[in-house]
Amino acid sequence: MIVDLQCIMPSLARVASCFHTKIVSTHEKARFPGVEHIEFKEEEAVNTARKLIEAAIDNFSRRDKSRVHIPKEKMDVVVGFTPAGEFHHLGGKYRATYRPLNNAIIEGRIRGVVAVVGCDNPKNQSGGSHIAMVKELLAHDVLVVQTGCSAIACGKAGLLVPEAAATYAGLGLREVCEAVGIPPILHTGACVDNSRILIECCNILKEGGLGEDISDLPVAGAAPEWMSEKAIAIGWYAVASGIFVVFGSPMPVLGSPNLEKMITKDLFDIVGGGWGFEEDPVKAAKMIINHLDIKREKLKLKPMMYQPQAVAA
Numbered sequence: 001m002i003v004d005l006q007c008i009m010p011s012l013a014r015v016a017s018c019f020h021t022k023i024v025s026t027h028e029k030a031r032f033p034g035v036e037h038i039e040f041k042e043e044e045a046v047n048t049a050r051k052l053i054e055a056a057i058d059n060f061s062r063r064d065k066s067r068v069h070i071p072k073e074k075m076d077v078v079v080g081f082t083p084a085g086e087f088h089h090l091g092g093k094y095r096a097t098y099r100p101l102n103n104a105i106i107e108g109r110i111r112g113v114v115a116v117v118g119c120d121n122p123k124n125q126s127g128g129s130h131i132a133m134v135k136e137l138l139a140h141d142v143l144v145v146q147t148g149c150s151a152i153a154c155g156k157a158g159l160l161v162p163e164a165a166a167t168y169a170g171l172g173l174r175e176v177c178e179a180v181g182i183p184p185i186l187h188t189g190a191c192v193d194n195s196r197i198l199i200e201c202c203n204i205l206k207e208g209g210l211g212e213d214i215s216d217l218p219v220a221g222a223a224p225e226w227m228s229e230k231a232i233a234i235g236w237y238a239v240a241s242g243i244f245v246v247f248g249s250p251m252p253v254l255g256s257p258n259l260e261k262m263i264t265k266d267l268f269d270i271v272g273g274g275w276g277f278e279e280d281p282v283k284a285a286k287m288i289i290n291h292l293d294i295k296r297e298k299l300k301l302k303p304m305m306y307q308p309q310a311v312a313a
């Protein structure tokens with residue numbers, strides 16, 4: 001197993017010592033105690049890769065089959081919706097624009113677009129909060145975009161396939177997904193690709209009919225199980241761009257009533273976005289849905305075409 005500059009806990013080396021897995025670190029800023037280090041340099045990429053493959057081959061004889069636990073369950077996923085590609089999925093070859101998406105929002109088929117992203121937190125049942133939040137949003141005709149570990153959690157639960165629209169999406173969202181053959185959740189990459197979601201917001205804005213600023217759009221972001229410091233930085237750039245962002249557990253800032261008021265209320269008047277904190281993923285989804293409805297009302301959009309669906313198990 002190769003670990004680089006990513007949110008891998010140093011305790012991984014201790015866990016690996018219980019098995020037959022060799023761990024190699026490759027980034028000078030992410031050296032782990034007791035782990036072999038093979039520095040990765042771009043100009044020597046092929047040689048380094050060979051060295052790593054040889055290390056894996058050498059380690060193969062240590063494999064203890066009784067300690068290999070690969071789950072039998074398999075799940076299909078449809079992934080890789082980039083801001084450029086979405087034109088083609090949503091608009092088709094001849095209407096390669098965001099117009100069909102904007103129209104679906106304006107007409108009340110899709111309530112809004114919400115990014116449910118971020119870490120899978122070992123303090124929760126793995127992925128449980130992501131799945132509960134996403135199901136609630138889909139039933140309320142919210143198109144969900146996902147990245148990172150959040151997308152993996154929902155992918156494993158069978159939510160990243162076009163067929164999921166029939167089971168989990170409200171009637172309006174389902175109509176759109178079935179017309180173009182997309183899943184009700186669009187997977188847009190790793191958690192470091194969250195900036196793509198902001199590009200998508202800009203594309204929606206440029207297409208027209210949904211306001212003048214990102215803060216006008218019926219959109220929001222959520223990280224129901226965040227745990228990495230990186231999630232805070234990502235959340236802040238979304239907030240600073242004018243987006244309402246809900247975290248599961250609060251950042252450790254609530255000891256100061258002034259700061260709490262600043263980031264959860266006052267900030268909306270300054271940058272158009274702000275923070276919300278709610279540990280219950282269904283309650284958090286309802287906060288988000290309420291936020292989308294307020295934005296829709298401000299934009300004077302049509303009422304939603306259909307009543308929300310019951311949330312499927």
Ligand code: SF4
Pocket residue numbers: 006007117118119120147148149150191192227228230231
């Ligand atoms: S989503 Fe969180 S845990 Fe997953 S890779 Fe990104 S920062 Fe790490």
